[in-house]
Amino acid sequence: MKTKVALVKGGYTGEAEVSFKSAAFVYAQIDKNKYDVFPITVSLDSWFYEDESGNKHEVDRQDFSIKLDGESIRFDVAFIIIHGVPGEDGRLQGYFDMIGLPYTSCTALTSALTMNKGYTKAIVQDIQEINVAKSVLLFEEHRSKAADLVLEKLSLPIFVKPNAGGSSIGMSKVSDWSELRKALDDAYDAENTGYQVLVEEFVTGREFSQGIYRDSKGVLQVLPATEVRTTREFFDYEAKYTPGLTEEITPADLNEEQKERADRIIKEIYIRLNCKGMVRIDFFIENNTDKFFFIEINTVPGQTAQSFIPQQVRASGRTETAFYGELIEAALTS
Known part of the structure; x- marks a missing residue:
């Protein structure tokens, strides 16, 4: 049957x-x-x-x-x-x-935690070799004074985004303080995101996204990384889903030390957050310093033909059919 x-x-x-x-x-x-x-x-x-x-x-x-x-x-x-x-x-x-x-x-607890970008950063920031951008977490009660709190603590340029959103919906890059109020309103008003906003200082570097999953035998499998290069100012909703706006290189051009370091850190993030199934972790490697900067984790990453995870599955020599079968079997045996 x-x-x-x-x-x-x-x-x-x-x-x-x-x-x-x-x-x-x-x-x-x-x-x-x-x-x-x-x-x-x-x-x-x-x-x-x-x-x-x-x-x-x-x-x-x-x-x-x-x-x-x-x-x-x-x-x-x-x-x-x-x-x-x-x-x-x-x-x-x-x-x-x-x-x-x-x-x-992932479980209910892990899913709820990782949906909150600010809380997730607080959990992973003490992992060895991880860096996180300086940020301010704003709640609904802060809305009237949000701009002042950001001005007080951060320097331009900054990213403003819903703390519990995805697909870069409601996200803006702010390079001039005159743009801040609209960016905050867009993030606060993003549909079903809880009226919380995360504002982060900009990290100058190469952007990557990398999948990891636990197979049906309980072994962690790290997929090849994808480097994201976009013609947009940042990897926003249009860049993610409009053909031609973004170049995605899978597997990414990382040297052996960078690859081993990214794999090691990503495994530790998966373990620290008690993840299950497949997740995708986005990160920067900062220019000049070569430091690993955590961006966010996606516990239900996109699965269209051009999405990162299917790209990485194919680059690893697997088929999507075998991969999805592994995820189903792992869920049945966990």
Whole structure:
């Protein structure tokens, strides 16, 4: 009997558009000889499975089951591919824990922690060889005086972004103080991000993104890094999802010492944050100093054909089909 996989997509934020594209790619790659895959959409309005005829079948949220032709379908595992709320911030993971359904991502606690960029930096900053940019974490209560707090503590240029957002939505680079108020408003008002803002000083260096996962045997596997070079001022939403604006080099041109150091640090981040499944870690290597600067961790990274993780999987000599199978099997055995 095939393993029944719920491929959970959608979400409550602007990242749902990316989630649908990721889910379509994952669905196409999963081995259908081994797995029965049911794409499940989670939205603010409803949770449902849409069959090949376009008929929608509501999910019973008591046990995350669906009914097809009068038969109740229960899933063996959930493959979470929701970027942002509620698939990356721990809400969905907590629900699955309560009903006893295994899933492919980090736990509820780790997901909730890592969704908060400021809190994550506080946890990882004492890892040997890691550096973090100087920053200010702002809450809703700080909004009226946010600009003054930033002016007092940081120097230009700076990045302003939602503390619990993704896909660079609501993110701005500020090179002149006259731009700060609008950047703060954009970050505060980003949909479903909790009215928290992280402001960081700019690090001048090469930007990289690198995946890591624990396979079905429990062994940590670090994927080759990708270097990101964009024609935009920074790697914003348009640069991420508009063809031609960004050059992505996989595997990245790192010397052997840099590669070994990045792999070592990324493994330690994964362990320190108690990660599961696949995650992606973004970092800078600073010009002149060669220091490793942590940017953020993504616990449900994008999975479109051009996304970093599939690129890195292919560069490592694996196929996406084998990779997704490893993630499913690891979730079932963890």
